[in-house]
Amino acid sequence: MADAGHISGxxxxxxxxxxxxxRARGMVTVDAEPEALVLHEPTGYFHLLNPAAALVWDCVDxxxxxxxxxxxxxxxxGAPFERVLRDTLALLGExxxxxxxxxxxxxxxxxxxxxxxxxxxxxxxxxxAAPEAAELGVTVNGVSVTVRATRPAPVEVLRAxxxxxxxxxxxxxxxxxxxxxxxxxxxxxxxxxxxxxVEVTRTGSAARVAHVALRLVDDLLAGPDDTLVSxxxxxxxxxxxxVVLVDDRSSVRRVGARNLARIGLRRLDxxxxxxxxxxxxxxxSPPGRALGRAPFDALARALxxxxxxxxxxxxxxxxxxxxxxxxxxxxxxxxxxxxGSLVALVTRVDGTARGADLTALxxxxxxxxxxxxxxxxxxxxxxxxxxxxxxAGAVQNGAVQNGAVQNGAVQNxxxx
Amino acid sequence: xSDELSQDTTPEPREGIGxxxxxxxxxxxxAVAWTAPVILxxxxxxxxxxxxxxxxxxxxxxxxxxxxxxxxxxTYPSRSYDVGSCFPNGDAKCATxxxxxxxxDLGITLTNPFQVDxxxxxxxxxSMAQSGTFAGAGCNTPYQITGASFIWRSTSADERFPxxxxxxxxxxxxxxxxxxxxxxxFPHNHLVSIxxxxxxxxxxxxxxxxxxxxxxxxxxxxxx
Numbered sequence: 001m002a003d004a005g006h007i008s009g010x011x012x013x014x015x016x017x018x019x020x021x022x023r024a025r026g027m028v029t030v031d032a033e034p035e036a037l038v039l040h041e042p043t044g045y046f047h048l049l050n051p052a053a054a055l056v057w058d059c060v061d062x063x064x065x066x067x068x069x070x071x072x073x074x075x076x077x078g079a080p081f082e083r084v085l086r087d088t089l090a091l092l093g094e095x096x097x098x099x100x101x102x103x104x105x106x107x108x109x110x111x112x113x114x115x116x117x118x119x120x121x122x123x124x125x126x127x128x129a130a131p132e133a134a135e136l137g138v139t140v141n142g143v144s145v146t147v148r149a150t151r152p153a154p155v156e157v158l159r160a161x162x163x164x165x166x167x168x169x170x171x172x173x174x175x176x177x178x179x180x181x182x183x184x185x186x187x188x189x190x191x192x193x194x195x196x197x198v199e200v201t202r203t204g205s206a207a208r209v210a211h212v213a214l215r216l217v218d219d220l221l222a223g224p225d226d227t228l229v230s231x232x233x234x235x236x237x238x239x240x241x242x243v244v245l246v247d248d249r250s251s252v253r254r255v256g257a258r259n260l261a262r263i264g265l266r267r268l269d270x271x272x273x274x275x276x277x278x279x280x281x282x283x284x285s286p287p288g289r290a291l292g293r294a295p296f297d298a299l300a301r302a303l304x305x306x307x308x309x310x311x312x313x314x315x316x317x318x319x320x321x322x323x324x325x326x327x328x329x330x331x332x333x334x335x336x337x338x339x340g341s342l343v344a345l346v347t348r349v350d351g352t353a354r355g356a357d358l359t360a361l362x363x364x365x366x367x368x369x370x371x372x373x374x375x376x377x378x379x380x381x382x383x384x385x386x387x388x389x390x391x392a393g394a395v396q397n398g399a400v401q402n403g404a405v406q407n408g409a410v411q412n413x414x415x416x
Numbered sequence: 417x418s419d420e421l422s423q424d425t426t427p428e429p430r431e432g433i434g435x436x437x438x439x440x441x442x443x444x445x446x447a448v449a450w451t452a453p454v455i456l457x458x459x460x461x462x463x464x465x466x467x468x469x470x471x472x473x474x475x476x477x478x479x480x481x482x483x484x485x486x487x488x489x490x491t492y493p494s495r496s497y498d499v500g501s502c503f504p505n506g507d508a509k510c511a512t513x514x515x516x517x518x519x520x521d522l523g524i525t526l527t528n529p530f531q532v533d534x535x536x537x538x539x540x541x542x543s544m545a546q547s548g549t550f551a552g553a554g555c556n557t558p559y560q561i562t563g564a565s566f567i568w569r570s571t572s573a574d575e576r577f578p579x580x581x582x583x584x585x586x587x588x589x590x591x592x593x594x595x596x597x598x599x600x601x602f603p604h605n606h607l608v609s610i611x612x613x614x615x616x617x618x619x620x621x622x623x624x625x626x627x628x629x630x631x632x633x634x635x636x637x638x639x640x
Contacts, residue, residue: 050451
């Protein structure tokens with residue numbers, strides 16, 4: 001092994017062979033052999049490393065100097081020590097500048113404060129311009145949620161169903177926002193229900209609005225189940241009770257419920273798609289986890305619904321559709337880049353992302369059929385979903401043994 | 417793909433380097449063929465990338481009769497055709513449309529002419545001034561491009577499209593960070609470059625020159 005201090009010049013900025021790096025707080029590594037994805041969990045920022053960079057990153061332990069790392073790598077690869085050290089220092093310097101690692105000679109950076117809650121500005125503008133806007137708050141076990149609507153009726157319906165649980169809003173609490181449709185010359189807009197920044201449903205049914213909103217309140221109060229993986233995706237159920245997950249919700253909304261129904265799909269009104277990482281099934285928990293059954297029963301009596309917007313239970317997932325990929329991303333064979341295309345799915349509304357969720361999703365993506373598509377127009381989206389449903393049916397019928405390429409999509413073979 | 421998730425933060429000190437991992441990695445990397453370690457990409461999460469305090473969306477028509485040198489924004493989305501509305505990135509999280517706004521009020525400059533009957537040697541660029549704060553719109557920073565899209569159509573006589581499909585439309589969305597598409601197969605091959613401050617497209621030489629294309633934009637200010 002070469003002397004750790006043999007090269008002490010400033011090869012990359014101020015870095016020399018004695019430089020000892022530690023990984024920054026909140027960084028986790030998700031293997032994408034032979035590459036790697038390093039993720040900053042508090043912000044969702046991530047870096048994709050080629051095999052050599054993944055090797056160097058793997059050696060960053062807060063104890064070993066850069067020159068020792070280079071000597072170890074040189075011994076394994078046979079590459080000249082000086083060259084490996086130069087390359088290693090260049091990479092470490094770059095990662096340091098990106099905040100992914102720190103100099104052990106300096107105090108550790110303080111923890112990253114939680115990101116401010118994202119807000120949809122147009123929602124706030126609509127509420128500011130709504131003189132009849134109403135709101136209520138619910139607090140259970142110290143957790144609070146606020147429900148607001150641009151007209152009083154939805155809030156009053158929920159207040160009646162919640163009974164004594166309904167109170168005043170808590171400042172800063174997560175919000176369920178009900179944007180009541182505006183009257184126009186030729187009818188009325190649909191009502192929309194948002195969970196924080198996520199539009200969950202768009203409907204003309206006051207009953208559906210109330211049921212979806214109450215369900216969201218219950219889910220927010222209960223909090224996420226850390227044994228499950230929450231995906232920022234739409235869940236579309238087909239006739240076989242299987243599920244298509246789609247990562248671009250706005251695309252699905254433009255297709256519309258009627259067009260979805262024509263191709264045999266129905267969208268579940270969920271804030272996120274919750275997946276069991278062991279079985280790969282979509283899990284819809286029964287309502288009442290935080291609020292109990294009483295408010296749901298009261299609402300069902302006051303405003304009955306024929307169909308449950310998100311019936312509880314488990315359904316197998318057969319396809320994951322990723323929209324909006326660039327042509328380059330469609331063609332990539334890089335495991336890290338493919339892993340990177342999944343990060344948005346596990347990035348929560350608050351901007352954080354868990355490496356464990358990404359790892360679990362990557363494992364599931366090996367089992368599910370994954371379709372990557374460019375489509376952003378309603379026609380594109382409808383065509384893609386139609387082909388997904390058709391092919392899933394063919395697979396179930398044994399007509400297709402392997403994923404054929406349709407619509408120019410690059411996709412995994414279905415799990416065997 | 418491995419399912420291993422490594423230790424959070426810095427691992428515990430260990431004897432030497434994790435040799436098993438090292439060797440595994442080295443073998444995968446080519447063992448004797450050391451290549452420079454490279455960060456393939458550094459990306460913010462999509463949630464963070466689109467967080468602008470203010471946003472606007474607008475269209476710019478690409479026409480050849482009467483308004484090939486536009487100075488104001490047009491309706492959003494611009495044109496629709498049989499490919500549907502061609503929404504750019506960021507559309508779903510931005511509700512404010514700006515029709516009839518002066519380009520100068522938004523800090524927009526553009527190269528002309530916006531004519532989709534021109535060949536691919538003709539390029540158009542839309543740039544957002546990176547100075548000024550547009551306080552009148554409640555902005556503390558210049559505008560950034562969040563997403564853009566190019567929609568256009570040709571006629572059934574255009575042999576580049578399958579025959580018998582009638583007037584053919586193309587929608588090509590793009591967002592900052594995307595690679596050029598000019599090397600791709602027709603028809604999604606018109607993006608020359610895009611950043612948060614400008615976007616350049618080549619023209620497609622449509623056979624239907626009148627009112628046969630347009631651009632859509634989502635822009636924002638005070639972006640995090």
